[in-house]
Amino acid sequence: MVKIPPFDVEQWMDKYETTPGVLNIAETCCSSISVDALQRLNKRQDAPPPVDFSRPMTYGAILGSAELRQNIASQYDSAGSSGEVHPDSVIVTQGAIAANHLVFYSLVGPGDHVVCVFPTYQQLYAVPESLGAEVSLWELKAEDGFVPDVKALRGLIKSNTKMIVINNPNNPTGATIPTETLKQIIEVAREKGIIVFADEVYRPLYHSLDADKIPPSALSLGYEKVVVTSSMSKAWALAGIRVGWIASQDPSIIEKVALVRDYTTISVSQIDDQVARYALSPDVRPQLIARNLELSKKNLALVDQFIQGHQEVVSWVKPTAGTTAFVQFKKNGKPVDDEKFCLDVLEKTKVMFLPGSKCFGHGKGFQGYVRIGYVQETGVLQEALEQLSAYVKENLA
Numbered sequence: 001m002v003k004i005p006p007f008d009v010e011q012w013m014d015k016y017e018t019t020p021g022v023l024n025i026a027e028t029c030c031s032s033i034s035v036d037a038l039q040r041l042n043k044r045q046d047a048p049p050p051v052d053f054s055r056p057m058t059y060g061a062i063l064g065s066a067e068l069r070q071n072i073a074s075q076y077d078s079a080g081s082s083g084e085v086h087p088d089s090v091i092v093t094q095g096a097i098a099a100n101h102l103v104f105y106s107l108v109g110p111g112d113h114v115v116c117v118f119p120t121y122q123q124l125y126a127v128p129e130s131l132g133a134e135v136s137l138w139e140l141k142a143e144d145g146f147v148p149d150v151k152a153l154r155g156l157i158k159s160n161t162k163m164i165v166i167n168n169p170n171n172p173t174g175a176t177i178p179t180e181t182l183k184q185i186i187e188v189a190r191e192k193g194i195i196v197f198a199d200e201v202y203r204p205l206y207h208s209l210d211a212d213k214i215p216p217s218a219l220s221l222g223y224e225k226v227v228v229t230s231s232m233s234k235a236w237a238l239a240g241i242r243v244g245w246i247a248s249q250d251p252s253i254i255e256k257v258a259l260v261r262d263y264t265t266i267s268v269s270q271i272d273d274q275v276a277r278y279a280l281s282p283d284v285r286p287q288l289i290a291r292n293l294e295l296s297k298k299n300l301a302l303v304d305q306f307i308q309g310h311q312e313v314v315s316w317v318k319p320t321a322g323t324t325a326f327v328q329f330k331k332n333g334k335p336v337d338d339e340k341f342c343l344d345v346l347e348k349t350k351v352m353f354l355p356g357s358k359c360f361g362h363g364k365g366f367q368g369y370v371r372i373g374y375v376q377e378t379g380v381l382q383e384a385l386e387q388l389s390a391y392v393k394e395n396l397a
């Protein structure tokens with residue numbers, strides 16, 4: 001039986017998100033879109049609907065439909081001669097959570113060493129550890145803007161380091177790894193033949209960066225031993241269709257993953273595959289990402305206003321991408337007990353967010369931090385911030 005600790009974020013969400021009257025600002029998806037609304041975004045209003053209900057519900061194409069894999073591949077540039085990523089470099093999974101699991105399950109085990117950025121989504125360090133690998137946490141610091149320090153990475157590398165795990169944009173900080181840093185990480189990996197695994201589930205939601213500062217996918221940096229994962233859940237606002245993917249330009253990585261995947265996934269839902277390929281089609285994709293970028297910018301400005309209004313007790317590194325902000329609350333100059341704080345805020349105001357040290361520090365830091373997911377309906381965020389503002393004045397000032 002596998003030995004793995006509880007997944008603190010998921011447990012907290014499950015326990016509190018159904019609190020009656022909850023003002024949920026813990027959610028990390030861009031405000032989820034209906035299939036009807038998706039159709040209204042199509043620039044060809046005479047286009048066929050997303051789902052063909054006359055189709056027999058077979059398993060379908062095992063690794064994902066050719067059209068979906070093409071629409072996914074077209075989101076990436078390749079450093080190779082064609083400039084394109086081939087659809088065969090893409091494998092479809094049930095969400096990024098299954099994609100991430102499969103990457104570890106296929107590529108690491110006992111005797112391997114894995115370096116993983118921290119804080120990040122717990123799955124990215126808990127799963128390799130559960131598979132018998134030794135994991136070193138590569139700490140991201142607020143004073144560095146939560147950008148990983150490549151010098152520190154060099155100090156963590158061992159002779160048996162098999163994989164470096166990054167998360168760009170990062171959950172929970174909303175920070176971006178700049179292009180230059182990405183290139184340096186690749187260089188460290190290349191020197192030792194280490195696999196770079198990038199969870200890019202919040203890409204391309206770069207809402208607060210000038211175009212020339214938006215980093216490419218790790219897949220596009222000319223190093224074959226890169227594997228990336230992503231999904232429809234966050235930047236594409238379609239968590240309910242449970243479609244994610246793994247992409248790598250190393251055929252041996254794709255082969256290994258496909259081989260192992262036969263034991264975990266036959267194919268994904270054929271309804272989901274159709275909706276995903278529709279959402280990522282050239283007629284829909286630009287409008288969908290524009291909707292989500294606009295909402296991100298608008299809502300981030302509201303959180304910024306809240307932070308500015310309470311600077312003596314609240315601080316952050318302002319996010320540049322993704323849907324989450326990592327915000328520290330203090331009382332009398334000391335970080336609050338974030339777990340107690342979240343519970344008290346929930347009880348008194350119905351505002352729900354996540355305790356940082358519990359869900360992302362696991363006793364190893366990030367005291368006083370909470371993770372806010374701010375790209376939901378603006379009205380919910382507005383009401384939650386008003387409530388929170390009153391709470392902070394009453395309890396922390």
Ligand SMILES: Cc1ncc(COP(=O)(O)O)c(C=O)c1O
Nearest residue numbers: 095096097121171201231233244
């Ligand atoms: C960094 C990261 N990776 C993966 C996932 C899983 O996403 P999904 O399975 O919905 O695609 C999440 C969800 O919160 C996440 O934050």
